[in-house]
Each structure stands twice: as structure tokens, then as C-alpha cells.
Amino acid sequence: MSVEAPDVDTASEPAGTDPPRCAIVRLRVHCFRNYAEATVRFGPGLNVIHGQNAQGKTNLLEAIATLALTRSPRTTSSGDLLLWSEDAALAEADVARPPADVTLSVRFQRDPTTNRVSRITAVDGKPRPARAVLGVCPVVLFWPEDLALVRGGPDGRRRFLDVILAQTDQQAVAHMSRYRRVLEQRNALLHQLRLGGGARDSLNSFTSELAHHGAWLGLARSRLVDALAPLAALSLHDLSGQRERIALRYAPVHVETIPDSVEAAEHALLETLRDRASEEIARGITLAGPHRDDIAFDLDGRAARGTASQGQQRSIVLACKLAEVRYLQDTAGVAPVILLDDVLSELDPERRRRLLALLAAGARHQVVVTTTEPLTEIADFEDVLHFTVRGGVVTQDER
Ligand SMILES: Nc1ncnc2c1ncn2[C@@H]1O[C@H](COP(=O)(O)OP(=O)(O)OP(=O)(O)O)[C@@H](O)[C@H]1O
Ligand SMILES: [Mg+2]
Numbered sequence: 595m596s597v598e599a600p601d602v603d604t605a606s607e608p609a610g611t612d613p614p615r616c617a618i619v620r621l622r623v624h625c626f627r628n629y630a631e632a633t634v635r636f637g638p639g640l641n642v643i644h645g646q647n648a649q650g651k652t653n654l655l656e657a658i659a660t661l662a663l664t665r666s667p668r669t670t671s672s673g674d675l676l677l678w679s680e681d682a683a684l685a686e687a688d689v690a691r692p693p694a695d696v697t698l699s700v701r702f703q704r705d706p707t708t709n710r711v712s713r714i715t716a717v718d719g720k721p722r723p724a725r726a727v728l729g730v731c732p733v734v735l736f737w738p739e740d741l742a743l744v745r746g747g748p749d750g751r752r753r754f755l756d757v758i759l760a761q762t763d764q765q766a767v768a769h770m771s772r773y774r775r776v777l778e779q780r781n782a783l784l785h786q787l788r789l790g791g792g793a794r795d796s797l798n799s800f801t802s803e804l805a806h807h808g809a810w811l812g813l814a815r816s817r818l819v820d821a822l823a824p825l826a827a828l829s830l831h832d833l834s835g836q837r838e839r840i841a842l843r844y845a846p847v848h849v850e851t852i853p854d855s856v857e858a859a860e861h862a863l864l865e866t867l868r869d870r871a872s873e874e875i876a877r878g879i880t881l882a883g884p885h886r887d888d889i890a891f892d893l894d895g896r897a898a899r900g901t902a903s904q905g906q907q908r909s910i911v912l913a914c915k916l917a918e919v920r921y922l923q924d925t926a927g928v929a930p931v932i933l934l935d936d937v938l939s940e941l942d943p944e945r946r947r948r949l950l951a952l953l954a955a956g957a958r959h960q961v962v963v964t965t966t967e968p969l970t971e972i973a974d975f976e977d978v979l980h981f982t983v984r985g986g987v988v989t990q991d992e993r
Contacts (some may be wrong), residue, residue, distance in 0.1 A: 614692045614928050614929070615959060615960060616689060616690070616731050616732060617690045618931060619636065619689065620687065621633070621657060621658060621687045625676060625683045625684065626657050627653035627677065628986040629677070634981065635990070639961070639978060640972055642965060642969055642980045642981065644982050645982060649983045649985060650988075651983055653986075654988065658687065658933060661687050662728075662732065663733070663760060664713070664728060665713070665724075667757065671711075672702050675702055675711075676702060676704060683702045684699065686698070691731065698715075699719075715727045725764055732928065733930055733933055734918050735933045736933065736935065737935035737936065738937055740911060740937070744907040744911055752888070755889070756770065756815075761922060762922065762925045766810065773885075776807060777804060779800060780797070780800040781880055784797070784879060801864065801868065802864065805864040812863070812884045813855075813859050816844035819844040820844075821921060822918070823840075823842040825917035825921055827840050833945065834948075838893055839892075839895070840891070840898075841891070842914075844888075845889060847882055893906060930959065931960045932961045935964050938950075938971075939967055946971050950971050950972060954974035954976075955974070958976075980993055
């Protein structure tokens, strides 16, 4: 979908219509990464967490993101989250949001016999499934890896979409987890078939199941990209003031575009998987489906990856992250918490100033930013709290 940048006056938020916002009031971490025990009381505006390298800045943002997303966005192995040589970790937060404030918690527990780490999510102290937690405290996490969104590999772009879907689309979340499971099983079978073992008949049932969940997921992602495209165009204009045209398109690996009905999308994926079955067996992996799809970014009609300058690519990334903020806000009905992990130092002063000004205006988000250097562009924020983290101990600075 391609959208022309609008005129300036339609690009800005209308004055005096602050949407309600979500804010972390208190965060407690216990045996989480390098924190033995810490409680941080955040302010509703900008929270600057200052510290040298390797003190626990990213770990603190990871704890907030893990609460909001019910799993760490940084590791697939929950055992990494437990303070070394401990058997349990906890992250807990009091969250202020309409219509009612809530306390979210996530506990990771290692079984001493199997060494497996289980996860228990809770709302107001009562164990609740992850789906009851997702979307309660929407967050947008922006860290240095995200700066490679345009030029990096497609897995980063798929993750960008899936983190948004996780917080906004319960149906997509259910299909996503079923898809992952059946993909794993199907790949294991393909691997066996490649080696001359396994039952060929079982492949058909895995293929049907994969095509079913894959169609739902692909369609959800494709619709999300269509919704993000105009928001990214607005954001690019707000950020750069330029009239560059940005276009985002979901780029499935097996068809030109995802058909706009689940049945047709399922049929298209099924056909491809059936056509490529011999090739899949020869290679021992699944060759089509959302796990291989991508997003295509065009700037002024050309593929941004190959033609946009580094600065333009960086602006597109920022525009996409701001589009994520706006989309979550519109869908969840509350302004999400923004977590900026050390990205400001990666931006030139003008982009840094514009990004912070946009976050301080409009919805007036709660922002938690980590930095190793003093921040100078924060004048637009009304409420600013400063913290220092040293060796897993957080203290609020007196200023
Ligand atoms: N499970 C764990 N138990 C104890 N310490 C851990 C665990 N996982 C990571 N750490 C340590 O936590 C420390 C702080 O990590 P973190 O990524 O938060 O640093 P940071 O302050 O963000 O540093 P930088 O400025 O370099 O990004 C690191 O030294 C890391 O080795
Ligand atoms: Mg860090």
C-alpha cells in the first residue's frame, strides 16, 4: 500500500485530545537477570535510566517488555532470565490504565529434576493465561537491533509485525502458536523423510494444518501492514518534513499478495506446499509460509533496501516504530508505554530531537529511556525522573 505524505496541519495530533495512557507505576524484579531484588517507582512522563555499560539498563527494560509480552523479546530461553545459580525469577508491575489499574506478574521457575523453566503469568495476583495479559499494558520496545529493520534480515521484520499482533489480535496469537508447533513437527518429519525414514502419509495432515494456521497468520500480518502503511507515511512526514513517499507491502514468499480471504489464502499456501513437496523432502525443511515471508519497503517507488541512503533507512525505521505506537494506541485505546533502549545515541541530534518531541506531544506517553550519555534534548517533557543503575541496583537521582 502506498500513501502520499499529507500536509503538515493534518499530520499533527489535534490539540487537547490526549488519549488515556498506560503507565508503569512500580516495577519489582527479583532474581531477574543481574537484579537480585529491585523496586523502581517510575514517573508518568519521561524516565531516564543512566548507567555505564553492563550495569543492567537493558535488563530493566527487558523486565517491563517481558511482563507486557509475557515472554522476553530478547531470548527464547527463559532460563537466561534467572539470576545465575537461582531457580526462580519474578517481574511484577503496578500498571495505571483505564478503566482499572492492574498488577501484572510473570514468574519463571526451574524444575530441578528436568531443568525445564516454566512460566506463570498473573493478573492482580491470580494466575491467568498469557492471552489474558497480552495487550493489558501495550508497549513499544525500540532497541539498537531495530535500526536494522530495513537493511537487516527478514526475521527482524517478521518479529516487528508479530510483536504488534501479540498485543492486538488474540486470534492471530492463537494461530501463531499453533503454526509454530506444526511447523516444528513438519520440519522434523521432512528431515526424517530426507534421511529415508518417517511416514509420508503424515506429511499431508501436517501440510493441511500448516496451511490453515499459516493462512490466518499471513492474512493478519498482511492486513496489519496495510494498516501501518498510512501511519508510517504520516510519521515519516512528521519526522523529516519531507514529501518522500513511503510504501509498505507484505511480501509473502509463495504468492504476489496474500488473497483477502482465509479460504483463498489457505488454498494458495496449500497448493504451493503440495507443488514443492519433493523439493521440501530433498532439503528437509518447509519452504513456504509466514515463517519465510517479508515486508517490502519502497521509498519514492524504489526498494528502500537497495536505494535509500543510510539516513533515509533510519528515518523509515523511526517512522515504522512511530506507526507501531499510533497503531497500538488506536487499537488498544490507550497510549502505549515506550521503551527506548540506548537508541538515542545512535541517532543524529536532529532526528533525536524530532523523535523525542513527537513522543512528548500528542498522547504524552510514559517513556523509559536508557542511556550511557547525558540526554540534552528532553526539554519538551513536563515530568522527567532520572535514575542511575549500577551493578543491578537502581537509585533515583535527586535533581
Ligand atoms: N541471568 C543473568 N544473571 C546474572 N547476570 C546476568 C544474567 N544475564 C545477563 N546478566 C548480566 O547483566 C549485566 C547487565 O546487562 P545489560 O544488558 O542490562 O547491560 P546494559 O546496562 O544494558 O549495558 P550496555 O550499556 O552495554 O548495553 C551484564 O553484565 C550481563 O552479563
Ligand atoms: Mg544495554
